[in-house]
Amino acid sequence: MTALLKVRGLTRSFGGVRAVDDVSFDLSRGELLALLGPNGAGKSTCFNMINGQLKPDAGEVLLDGANIIGKKPRDIWRLGVGRTFQIAATFHSMTVIENVQMALISHAKRTFHAWHPARAHFRDEAYALLTEVGMQTHADRPSSVLAYGDVKRVELAIALANKPKLLLMDEPTAGMAPRERNELMAQTKRLVTQNNIGVLFTEHSMDVVFAFADRMIVLARGKLIAQGKGDAVRDNPKVREVYFGSGRTVAKRVPA
Numbered sequence: 001m002t003a004l005l006k007v008r009g010l011t012r013s014f015g016g017v018r019a020v021d022d023v024s025f026d027l028s029r030g031e032l033l034a035l036l037g038p039n040g041a042g043k044s045t046c047f048n049m050i051n052g053q054l055k056p057d058a059g060e061v062l063l064d065g066a067n068i069i070g071k072k073p074r075d076i077w078r079l080g081v082g083r084t085f086q087i088a089a090t091f092h093s094m095t096v097i098e099n100v101q102m103a104l105i106s107h108a109k110r111t112f113h114a115w116h117p118a119r120a121h122f123r124d125e126a127y128a129l130l131t132e133v134g135m136q137t138h139a140d141r142p143s144s145v146l147a148y149g150d151v152k153r154v155e156l157a158i159a160l161a162n163k164p165k166l167l168l169m170d171e172p173t174a175g176m177a178p179r180e181r182n183e184l185m186a187q188t189k190r191l192v193t194q195n196n197i198g199v200l201f202t203e204h205s206m207d208v209v210f211a212f213a214d215r216m217i218v219l220a221r222g223k224l225i226a227q228g229k230g231d232a233v234r235d236n237p238k239v240r241e242v243y244f245g246s247g248r249t250v251a252k253r254v255p256a
Helices: 043-050 073-078 096-107 123-132 148-159 178-195 206-212 230-234 237-244
Strands: 005-014 017-027 032-036 058-063 081-084 166-170 198-202 215-220 223-228
Touching (some): 005 043, 017 043, 017 058, 017 215, 017 223, 032 043, 032 178, 032 206, 043 058, 043 166, 043 198, 073 081, 081 148, 096 123, 096 148, 123 148, 148 178, 178 198, 178 206, 206 230, 215 230, 223 230, 230 237
Parallel strands (some): 032 198, 032 215, 081 166, 166 198
Antiparallel strands (some): 005 017, 005 058, 215 223
């Protein structure tokens, strides 16, 4: 199977410490791949390099075989890479459906077409996306009154506006109750299978990871220490040391 995403030798340093150190992995279409590690492991730095928010010191990020290193986040988004963030946010001055409409308008490059009010554009398409995430009954409510779990669902609808082939989800269930987070990930799993999307996600809730991830990769101090399916990763001695033992994985310093 040809990989949708290939990460090769990804490296990034900050102040003499390698936050990400020669990381390589593949992600296939229709796969949920969990990127795990304790705080400071390099997960967010990896995400930000894949998404174009940070430029790596070395390495490649290949999307459908094309290197996307050096492209701006908006250009990567237009190539079919969606993203959700650890702290979800919407435009509180807009309704739920208007938030999704704005994402659709941006994807269609009609942001500056001011002949008609924005609310007149892509309403049916926005409603369909809200239906996909179970938020259609909230379409005309102000975003400011939503519970946090519902904001996360709206953010997922927004991330689907560009019909992504790759979805990056940073702590998708952070701040959610156990039932909410399992419902959200079940919806995500269904959408992944239905639309053949590849998903790379970080997550601290291990119940979510082991219930929904197809494979896992584990970072510690910027280095990839394990990858594979749930049982193999859970029983890996290096992973057990990082999570339950001394955790003495020393960061490599870069010569001054």
